[in-house]
Amino acid sequence: MKLQGAELRRIRMPLVAPFRTSFGVEHERDVLLLRVVTDDAEGWGECVALSDPRYSSEYVDGAADVLRRYLIPALAAVPHLDAPAVAPALAQFRGHRMAKAALETAVLDAELRAQGRPLARELGAVRDRVPCGVSVGIMTDLGRLLDEVGRYLDAGYVRIKLKIQPGWDVEPVRAVRERFGDDVLLQVDANTAYTVADARHLARLDPFGLLLIEQPLDEEDLLGHAALARLLTTPVCLDESITSAKSAADALTLGACAVVNIKPGRVGGYLEARRVHDVCVAHGVPVWCGGMLETGLGRAANVALAALPGFTLPGDTSASERYYRTDVTEPFVLDDGHLPVPTGPGIGVTPLPDRLAEVTASTEWLPL
Numbered sequence: 017m018k019l020q021g022a023e024l025r026r027i028r029m030p031l032v033a034p035f036r037t038s039f040g041v042e043h044e045r046d047v048l049l050l051r052v053v054t055d056d057a058e059g060w061g062e063c064v065a066l067s068d069p070r071y072s073s074e075y076v077d078g079a080a081d082v083l084r085r086y087l088i089p090a091l092a093a094v095p096h097l098d099a100p101a102v103a104p105a106l107a108q109f110r111g112h113r114m115a116k117a118a119l120e121t122a123v124l125d126a127e128l129r130a131q132g133r134p135l136a137r138e139l140g141a142v143r144d145r146v147p148c149g150v151s152v153g154i155m156t157d158l159g160r161l162l163d164e165v166g167r168y169l170d171a172g173y174v175r176i177k178l179k180i181q182p183g184w185d186v187e188p189v190r191a192v193r194e195r196f197g198d199d200v201l202l203q204v205d206a207n208t209a210y211t212v213a214d215a216r217h218l219a220r221l222d223p224f225g226l227l228l229i230e231q232p233l234d235e236e237d238l239l240g241h242a243a244l245a246r247l248l249t250t251p252v253c254l255d256e257s258i259t260s261a262k263s264a265a266d267a268l269t270l271g272a273c274a275v276v277n278i279k280p281g282r283v284g285g286y287l288e289a290r291r292v293h294d295v296c297v298a299h300g301v302p303v304w305c306g307g308m309l310e311t312g313l314g315r316a317a318n319v320a321l322a323a324l325p326g327f328t329l330p331g332d333t334s335a336s337e338r339y340y341r342t343d344v345t346e347p348f349v350l351d352d353g354h355l356p357v358p359t360g361p362g363i364g365v366t367p368l369p370d371r372l373a374e375v376t377a378s379t380e381w382l383p384l
């Protein structure tokens with residue numbers, strides 16, 4: 017393939033409700049979508065970077081800038097472009113994994129659409145639907161939390177994840193256990209809000225039979241997570257710390273985690289995400305697919321990834337309505353707690369033109 021041009025599109029997606037984590041509150045997603053035009057086909061990629069550099073160092077304006085000035089021009093120089101050629105062509109630029117992931121995904125989507133191959137098949141999916149968990153934000157009071165958890169369980173979600181932070185951790189977990197029982201699959205996500213000095217406090221979560229505690233410490237503190245893992249019975253899962261297959265191998269070798277949350281945007285794309293999966297499977301470590309409040313475009317690709325054999329825990333692959341009143345694609349609708357794996361070529365979905373126009377804030381065409 018030869019890259020002929022690329023469109024950077026910013027869309028504004030209001031959330032159905034504010035989503036609060038230990039690093040802030042999201043009311044609306046300012047999403048960067050990428051459409052690449054090649055001589056064979058077009059392809060779509062969604063950049064998962066948030067508006068501000070609070071989850072990681074990336075943010076959406078920075079991703080747009082690095083794509084416009086460095087990443088897209090670098091691909092224009094590749095004579096025979098295909099998805100495996102993207103990462104090597106971009107390796108000269110440091111970091112910016114979410115921006116690189118969006119670009120690689122768009123190239124992969126175009127390549128697979130041209131071949132008529134679904135992404136799930138390309139990645140090695142073994143399932144045609146995936147069980148879905150849901151992420152529940154930090155609330156103002158326990159009553160509202162329990163109402164929201166009850167609604168998600170009634171909707172059929174097979175796993176509940178609670179966002180936690182100092183001052184909102186043991187009590188919400190206890191309240192959910194007391195109201196919904198010990199059989200509900202339950203986990204927590206701290207988004208780096210604690211330090212290893214909080215180990216004794218975090219051990220108070222151990223009696224509640226959690227599946228895992230996600231990213232309790234700073235993303236660079238692998239040794240702290242290894243020390244914490246020795247003090248807790250709840251398995252430690254890493255999210256922000258795992259930025260590549262190599263970093264997954266390092267974390268596992270150090271005993272820093274027993275479970276890995278795989279997010280394609282965080283690790284630089286779906287091809288690296290598969291490598292992270294393969295490393296974890298080789299170590300006998302379960303993985304699950306994390307989420308970044310993706311629209312149906314990123315959601316479709318995540319559901320394909322979540323169908324790989326090592327994804328043995330329910331992911332944050334919720335229905336479109338968890339976050340959006342109207343998605344930019346046909347909505348993903350929960351069916352008996354599962355989402356179907358897209359079967360169309362490439363990521364298997366495309367934006368609905370009218371809906372895309374409604375939410376578009378800006379478009380920028382980069383001729384190459």
Ligand SMILES: CSCC[C@@H](NC(=O)CCC(=O)O)C(=O)O
Pocket residue numbers: 035037042071150151205207255306307308309310332333334
């Ligand atoms: C805006 S918070 C995004 C990062 C967070 N993601 C979720 O909690 C799941 C979000 C989703 O369902 O897409 C995480 O650290 O795992």
Ligand SMILES: [Mg+2]
Pocket residue numbers: 205207230231255256277306
């Ligand atoms: Mg997380």
